[in-house]
Amino acid sequence: MSTGLSHSNHREYLQAMGIDVWEQRQDRVVPVQIEVSTEPTAIQAEAPLDWASLQQAVTQCTQCELHQSRTQTVFGVGNPNADLLIIGEAPGADEDRQGEPFVGRAGQLLNEMLKAIQLSRNDVYIANILKCRPPDNRDPKPEEAALCSGFLKNQIELIQPKLIMALGRIAAHRLLDTNTSLAKLRGEFHNYTSTNTPLLVTYHPAYLLRSPAEKAKAWQDLLVARKFLSTKS
Numbered sequence: 273m274s275t276g277l278s279h280s281n282h283r284e285y286l287q288a289m290g291i292d293v294w295e296q297r298q299d300r301v302v303p304v305q306i307e308v309s310t311e312p313t314a315i316q317a318e319a320p321l322d323w324a325s326l327q328q329a330v331t332q333c334t335q336c337e338l339h340q341s342r343t344q345t346v347f348g349v350g351n352p353n354a355d356l357l358i359i360g361e362a363p364g365a366d367e368d369r370q371g372e373p374f375v376g377r378a379g380q381l382l383n384e385m386l387k388a389i390q391l392s393r394n395d396v397y398i399a400n401i402l403k404c405r406p407p408d409n410r411d412p413k414p415e416e417a418a419l420c421s422g423f424l425k426n427q428i429e430l431i432q433p434k435l436i437m438a439l440g441r442i443a444a445h446r447l448l449d450t451n452t453s454l455a456k457l458r459g460e461f462h463n464y465t466s467t468n469t470p471l472l473v474t475y476h477p478a479y480l481l482r483s484p485a486e487k488a489k490a491w492q493d494l495l496v497a498r499k500f501l502s503t504k505s
């Protein structure tokens with residue numbers, strides 16, 4: 273029986289009703305489940321995508337307005353089997369240009385922070401809450417973070433880190449779904465509930481560049497991370 277709808281209309285119609293749409297993708301069939309809600313929601317695949325598919329999905333993403341102003345998406349960098357996952361806020365101008373997180377001044381300080389606990393960028397994985405640069409370096413909007421959150425969750429599912437380190441207020445608030453001040457969130461272990469991963473919060477390196485007196489506290493946080501990781505390896 274013909275529905276009178278084109279294939280893509282038909283698909284949209286089913287998705288709007290929250291019905292799983294099965295599509296042939298190259299050599300396998302995967303369910304594409306669209307959540308229907310008045311809140312912004314990320315597209316949720318039932319099983320995590322593999323790295324190549326996830327990278328392609330990020331590159332092609334047009335879920336929020338940031339795709340219009342980005343030079344390119346900034347997926348993440350480092351060891352895909354890392355014990356430590358570092359999560360920042362969003363790409364800045366340098367990252368948007370180069371396609372890699374934390375390559376500007378804040379990135380140089382992050383490299384030094386990692387070196388202080390005998391780690392390099394290649395030992396850890398580095399990603400951001402947002403994969404696209406917010407214009408004029410404004411804060412990510414909560415709805416942008418919500419739309420991007422499925423990508424980050426998928427990355428965490430693939431990496432399976434032993435510890436997440438959230439850099440700064442925005443990353444901490446989005447990952448822990450809280451508005452508690454960074455000062456209160458520091459110094460104790462939290463949990464990223466989607467994957468049940470331990471999470472520590474520390475200052476963002478860009479903040480430390482502006483407030484170098486706080487570097488001592490960041491150093492304490494790094495020592496806690498190092499000690500925790502040494503008990504896990």
Ligand code: URA
Pocket residue numbers: 360361362363364367372373374375376378379400478
């Ligand atoms: N600040 C961030 O939070 N992430 C980057 O990638 C660069 C600067």
